[in-house]
Amino acid sequence: MMINIRSIFLVTSLAMATMVAAIVTVGAIDRANAATAEDLNKDADQALQNLYRTNPVAASLSKRAKAILVFPNIVKAGLVFGGAYGEGVLKQGSKVDGYYNSVTGSWGLQAGAQSYGYAVFLMTNKAVKYIHRSQGWEVGVGPTVVIVDEGVAKNLSTSTLKDDAYAFIFDQQGLMAGISLEGTKISRIKR
Numbered sequence: 001m002m003i004n005i006r007s008i009f010l011v012t013s014l015a016m017a018t019m020v021a022a023i024v025t026v027g028a029i030d031r032a033n034a035a036t037a038e039d040l041n042k043d044a045d046q047a048l049q050n051l052y053r054t055n056p057v058a059a060s061l062s063k064r065a066k067a068i069l070v071f072p073n074i075v076k077a078g079l080v081f082g083g084a085y086g087e088g089v090l091k092q093g094s095k096v097d098g099y100y101n102s103v104t105g106s107w108g109l110q111a112g113a114q115s116y117g118y119a120v121f122l123m124t125n126k127a128v129k130y131i132h133r134s135q136g137w138e139v140g141v142g143p144t145v146v147i148v149d150e151g152v153a154k155n156l157s158t159s160t161l162k163d164d165a166y167a168f169i170f171d172q173q174g175l176m177a178g179i180s181l182e183g184t185k186i187s188r189i190k191r
Contacts, residue, residue, distance in 0.1 A: 035087065037191040040072075041096055044089040047072035047117050051170050057148060058119070058168050065121040067092045067128045069186070071102050076174075077113040082106045086117075087189065090131065099191040104184040114174025120145065120167045127164040136187040 035043065048070055052059035062068065067090055074086035084104040090097045102118075122128050131137055145165045 037099065040087060040089055040099065040191070043072040044070040044091065047170070048119060051119060051168060054170070055168060058121070061121045061123070061166055065123055066125055067097065067122040067131070069100060069120040069122065069131070071119070072117045073115055074102055074117060075115050076104070078106060079111050080107060092128070099189050100186050101189050102184055102186050106183060112174065114172060116169055116172040118167055118169045120165050122165050124164050136185050138183070138185050
């Protein structure tokens with residue numbers, strides 16, 4: 001049986017168009033139902049408290065962090081091509097220092113949808129200044145970010161901190177394999 005290249009291209013193009021439409025729709029709905037600043041602040045505080053309760057390393061880092069960028073709810077969907085979107089808060093101590101969005105695009109072997117949250121602990125003044133100065137921060141460019149998983153957490157203590165930022169992913173729900181912050185763009189938004 002010969003595989004028809006045009007059929008494969010057509011199916012792939014249709015899947016891509018469907019996914020792009022779904023991501024645009026999810027983003028439009030999310031922006032239309034965008035949380036107020038007050039709601040986003042409350043959600044970020046609650047997400048951090050839950051993270052600290054379940055992850056003592058995050059609680060310890062919070063005491064030394066210069067600022068914390070919290071995205072309490074990111075929605076991700078993909079079918080070959082995918083995307084993720086969410087809004088968050090930059091906190092310096094108990095003060096809100098700004099609002100940001102997190103946008104990720106991806107392609108490859110993927111199918112499904114999920115939601116999750118993440119927090120980036122900015123450990124140096126250099127990292128905080130970079131966030132303030134940049135028009136958008138692409139994770140992987142600029143301050144060094146270490147994703148803290150169980151393996152990293154076992155060897156991480158306040159005496160071994162050497163990187164600019166540490167990211168924790170939490171509250172994963174849904175059916176999609178893997179989460180990466182690589183390729184994520186974080187930009188300041190007005191509230």
